[in-house]
Amino acid sequence: MKVLMLGWEFPPFKSGGLGTYLYGFTKSLSKKGVKVTFVMPSTGVKINPGFIEVIQAEDYSHLDLVEIKGFDLHPYAPSYSNVVRDKAEIGLSSGSESDKSINAYGMDFFSKVRSYTVSTVKRMAKRECDIIHCHDWMTFPAGIALKERKKKPLVVTIHSTEFDRTGNLAPNSLICDIESKGLHKADKVITISNYMKNQLIERYQVPAQKIQVVYNGIDKDSYTTESSSFGLNEKVVLFLGRLTIQKGPDWFLEAAYQVLQLRPNTRFVFVGDGDMLPSLINKSIAMGISDKVVFSGFQDEVKRFYSLADLFVMSSVSEPFGLTALEAMASKTPVIISKQSGVSEVINHCFKVDFWDVNEMTNKIIGILDNSSLSNEMKKNAFIELKNFSWDFVADECMQVYRSLN
């Protein structure tokens, strides 16, 4: 079986979970005999084995990687996140939302997506395939055009929607339109949790029977389970994710403040970048806890942070899945996750809180930091629980979807 797969990031060129997902997923697919042609916007960086540590160049041999030159496309470009915040602030002002968005994104962005689509379709027009499989909205226009031209089934996987990325505050209507069109033109929609499935039904009126839930996988052996430390006699609580409204870093900071009132010997580490960084720094100064809070910025290599931490907190406001929770579990770090996440449907050996319930988050953070018996049991059992997640499962389920369409 030949699959033409369209995505927008792939290791090492990644900013988030999608790259990790596509790497594990396509590797497993090819192991099972599926021939994958992977199309993505050019990264502008030549693959250089000396520079890539974890992923060797030959690791790409399992797929046919096609880069469409001249487009550095990315839904999380810094300007994007600023838009989100600006829009939230100007939410009541007059004028058409979409006009403002285009301007704030830069006119450039949407025209770039359009010409990327044209180039991709042109380049892939002759490529043979049985299935076209797209990941998230930027690739949808190209996927739809290729489906119509080739008369082949289109599968789309939704990893997050515009509503998630903007914390529901100010979704961009142009992007919503593209998402909607892709969902309705697709022959089958795959998504990564029931949490997301319900959103697609409610917000985009996708028929329930068209949606298949396939939970994320993880390559758990690639994480280090040995804990390390900063060399300070302090407990470390980790936040790892984009510092955007979606991920709820501000709720985590509120909890950090409360924890520090009761357990001053604790350090809070934020790994990730995003438009909220300045306000988080300012807030931590205003709270008088800046000496206990570390902002590391975006990190290519996150594994060591998991092993440094005594606890990982995922305080997302809206999290379609939450692969970081599985990564922490694979590193034998105890986990607190927000109930507003897909991963909370499928893992048991963790604490679950509402992202807005700062008191309860504090209660649970201190509970884990204070009680090694709790922490030990949780991480031991969570590690065992990971047997339910693998890229092979993901590949198997997606292959069933492919077969059902052929």
Next chain:
Amino acid sequence: MPAICLYFHVHQPLRLRHYSLFDIGRNNNYFDDSANKFYLERASRKCYLSTNKVLLDLIKKHGEKFKFCFSITGVFLDQLEEHFPETVESFQELVDTGNVELFDETYYHSLAYLVSEKEFVKQVNMHSKKFKKVFGVKPKIFRNTEAMYSNEIAKTVSDMHFKGIVSEGLSHILGWRSPNFVYNAKGSKIKVLLRNYKLADDIAFRFSSREWKEWPLTADKYAFWLSSNRGHCVNLFMDYETFGEHQWESTGIFNFLNHLPKEVLKYDNLEFATASEIISDFPAVGEFDVPYISSWADVDRDLSAWLENEMQKEAFTKIKDLEESVLASRNSKLIQDWRKMQISDHFYYMCTKWFSDGDVHKYFNPYDSPYESFLNYSNVLADLNNRLKD
């Protein structure tokens, strides 16, 4: 001629309310009164009142030919007296017929024996006193929490002048021997009554299971099985909540119970007997030697449901270590709260054994996870500790 000994254990847990770090030092109301009342009402309605009525009618119908045994925890009776006195009266009415034998146990359905022998004796005496007051009866038979049993426990209970004690019919101890006889406890004079878990669990666990090849279980079939048993007695010990709670009314469980005595009494070789009658009518045929504590729980028949993982052990060590200082405080409310924290259910909720499998245990677990249960418990203990300093 096997005598059939029916024994029902009656208890409801005392659920803790959500008790956060921010409650410590501010609030010593630990229990979720409304949830406890809700479950008590549900159990009263679905099980206690209806089953009591079936049993009372059966006694009226069969007279002295139908008899059985109960044990009821003190902490459960307290709750009933407060919220549903009519259910207490319904139990009293049954006991007043004279066809019902009562067993003693620990007042708090607790792990008291593991705290200390002194605490255990104290809680058993409290329970005896409660039964005297509520039912006007002094039991001669003892059943420890979850049928926890060992030679040492038997010795302690024997020294308290009980004549008989309940244990699981532990096949790894019995070997080739049958549970359908009375045994002597090793190292003491007390007689041991062994649960026939095969036949008891046919009712308690398998009754409504459609995958079971014997489904549906009818009273006449079951009576036939009983009559084919060898030995002196068949001890059918189970949770009273089997009737109407574990096995819902729609499974036909009440119908089964209603017909059982009639079907049993059709056989010349069967009769109903109380535990006391059994130990006085039948000689002990051998020695029952249990060097380590066993129980009737799950497949393991040991303490692992309560005291296996790190959290359970830590929580238990903390409550145990408070004994001396709590008792020294002479603060009766504090002592009572400390005892309520020894209730075995709290530790059961922290069990991780079946948690991943989405087991039936979840139906009875008020927590989302064993971790929530542990954290709640730890916070309450932190407050107990605080109160000691006052």
